[in-house]
Amino acid sequence: xxxxVNSAPVFTKIxxxxxxVIPAALRQQMGIKAGDSVLMEVExxxxxxxxxxxxxxxxxxxxxxxxxxxxxxxxxxxxxRREEARQEEEEIARDEAARRTGWPKADQVA
Numbered sequence: 001x002x003x004x005v006n007s008a009p010v011f012t013k014i015x016x017x018x019x020x021v022i023p024a025a026l027r028q029q030m031g032i033k034a035g036d037s038v039l040m041e042v043e044x045x046x047x048x049x050x051x052x053x054x055x056x057x058x059x060x061x062x063x064x065x066x067x068x069x070x071x072x073x074x075x076x077x078x079x080x081r082r083e084e085a086r087q088e089e090e091e092i093a094r095d096e097a098a099r100r101t102g103w104p105k106a107d108q109v110a
Contacts (some may be wrong), residue, residue, distance in 0.1 A: 008090070022049075 007029055014020050022032075032038060032050055037052040050058070067073070097103070 007026060010023050011027060012020055012023070022030075027033065030049075031053065032051045038049050039055055040047060040049045041054065042048070068076070
């Protein structure tokens with residue numbers, strides 16, 4: 001399990017090929033093991049390392065603030081697309097009616 005508590009600084013050296021050993025205690029605290037993917041980035045000169053799993057959880061927490069309780073984003077998206085399709089069908093029907101009657105098309109009406 002990943003701990004939310006910050007650990008004490010740990011000093012290590014970078015070897016000739018640019019590798020750094022992450023001490024076991026830090027790996028355990030981060031919830032990473034050999035073969036896991038990590039993301040590294042530099043922020044204001046500080047190297048930040050995050051496990052793939054931790055990044056997903058963090059992004060999920062950040063996005064959760066936009067979620068509407070009891071409403072699935074997929075259902076909301078489908079409803080929006082259906083409404084757009086309905087409006088397009090109405091416009092096509094108006095254009096078709098205009099074509100038959102000689103009236104201007106919907107996009108030509110001011």
